[in-house]
Amino acid sequence: MGSSSSSSMRSLSLSSFEIATNDEVQLSHSMETVIEENKRKHEEMVEQSENLFYGFYGPNGFDKFDEDNTPSDWQSFSLSSEQNPEIEIQSEDIVLDSIDIWDTLIGLDKRIVPAPFTADDLARVSCSPILSPDECQEIIEECDNHYFGWGTSGSRYGTPAERIGNIIKLEDLSRTYSLVNFELLPRLFPAIANAFPSLGASPTNLRLAGSRIVKYDASEGRVELGLHRDGKLITANIALNDMNDYEGGGTYIEGLNNFMDNPIKLEKGHVLLHPGDVRHGGAPITKGQRYVLVCFIIDKTIIPHEKYCHDRVNIDIEARRAIPSNDDSRTAVEEREVLLASAAKHCADALRFANGNFDQTSPLDF
Known part of the structure; x- marks a missing residue:
């Protein structure tokens, strides 16, 4: 991960724009809170899907299957473990600063078959x-x-x-x-x-x-x-x-x-x-x-925790992008710092889930 610097300001080229943050900006949230947020997000997505595609549901959910016309034989495609690099971290206590975000996202993107698949x-x-x-x-x-x-x-x-x-x-x-x-x-x-x-x-x-x-x-x-x-x-x-x-x-x-x-x-x-x-x-x-x-x-039971954390990184980065680059007011500078610190936190959360420190399929087991 990124090394520390004596300077209090960092500069990072991310998605074709320059962002700066103060290393001392901190956001506090527990993984329990993150998991609960992801659980609520997933429940909303499941509800949206059921509202949009409702025809096959009985009172207790999906209760009718057509086994006679269900394919049972498959041509399977796989890859070697060497082709699907694992995400390596040094400890369970992941702390990212602004300089790490881009490298982390690139590392996550190198995986060919992300969790929960093999x-x-x-x-x-x-x-x-x-x-x-x-x-x-x-x-x-x-x-x-x-x-x-x-x-x-x-x-x-x-x-x-x-x-x-x-x-x-x-x-x-x-x-x-x-x-x-x-x-x-x-x-x-x-x-x-x-x-x-x-x-x-x-x-x-x-x-x-x-x-x-x-x-x-x-x-x-x-x-x-x-x-x-x-x-x-x-x-x-x-x-x-x-x-x-x-x-x-x-x-x-x-x-x-x-x-x-x-x-x-x-x-x-x-x-x-x-x-x-x-x-x-x-x-x-x-x-x-x-x-x-x-x-x-x-x-509905498999919550993509890493994806939801990654989505929050993108939201923070886009919000940071929306602040005019020529706005050097104190408010704008502070907002940039907070957004980038928030993105770093969400990126660290995504990395935890990608590394398997938390069960992607069991929202309260952590």
């Missing part, structure tokens, strides 16, 4: 379809005939807006919304539990946090999506059309051998599952059209 959990591809050909076609037809048409998005993950695939959110659809809630999720949730036994997830605790249909179209130049992390527990990608309908395409998964040259391609109706925070991207198609149903899954 190196064996890089990705899974179903050996049988999770959606039938008729179900896939029904989704495509509703999207292509949607009253408001396909939506677009701005530039993301280093990909210009005009090259990103068109999207329609699941909640903006009718038949597909019902199909996903009543037909797909009763298959997908037990499939996830089956595909990642090390996770110890129960299908009854899984929730759909978001979903969209993506259309890549070579004739429109909307062909790809850059490498990124989704920030949810599991990402599911389901191919909606045949591989011979397009050329190129597939999903990049960081950690595969020569992964940028070997994207994973799916047969129609088959599903690719991977931890949401494994870096991945949409490989460009060169001809035709490619349709994909994407689902983002969380578990």
Whole structure:
């Protein structure tokens, strides 16, 4: 970590701006408080997901599964421990100053498969379809005939807006919304539990946090999506059309051998599952059209403590960025110091969870 300095002021280049902080600025919070804050945040996310995607829930939660149409055999992808570096710290008492934040975030970002997954959990591809050909076609037809048409998005993950695939959110659809809630999720949730036994997830605790249909179209130049992390527990990608309908395409998964040259391609109706925070991207198609149903899954009992702490770091940094750089007033200087000290605390919290000092899946065991 960063070494101490006799100077009371530090300067750190972070996200293309200069920040300064006083080493004496201190913020006090206990890990118990952090864990409780994360627990409340996660409860809010679970509630939001249940309010948005409610069709499959009974009075006691998810209580109906379609085991007959749930994939049980998987092609598994893993990586060696050497490919997935551990986060090393010297003691459980982590204290970061401003100079450590950037190095710590870079170190955390080097991991390919973050907790709570293991190196064996890089990705899974179903050996049988999770959606039938008729179900896939029904989704495509509703999207292509949607009253408001396909939506677009701005530039993301280093990909210009005009090259990103068109999207329609699941909640903006009718038949597909019902199909996903009543037909797909009763298959997908037990499939996830089956595909990642090390996770110890129960299908009854899984929730759909978001979903969209993506259309890549070579004739429109909307062909790809850059490498990124989704920030949810599991990402599911389901191919909606045949591989011979397009050329190129597939999903990049960081950690595969020569992964940028070997994207994973799916047969129609088959599903690719991977931890949401494994870096991945949409490989460009060169001809035709490619349709994909994407689902983002969380578990109501698995609290991503590290992520929530990391989110607070970003909030502090963005707030610091919003203060005009030419404002040298005492108030502005003090606010910069407090925000950076707060970011350092949240960064230290994230590092504790990343190191495994606290159980990510049990919010009160610390």
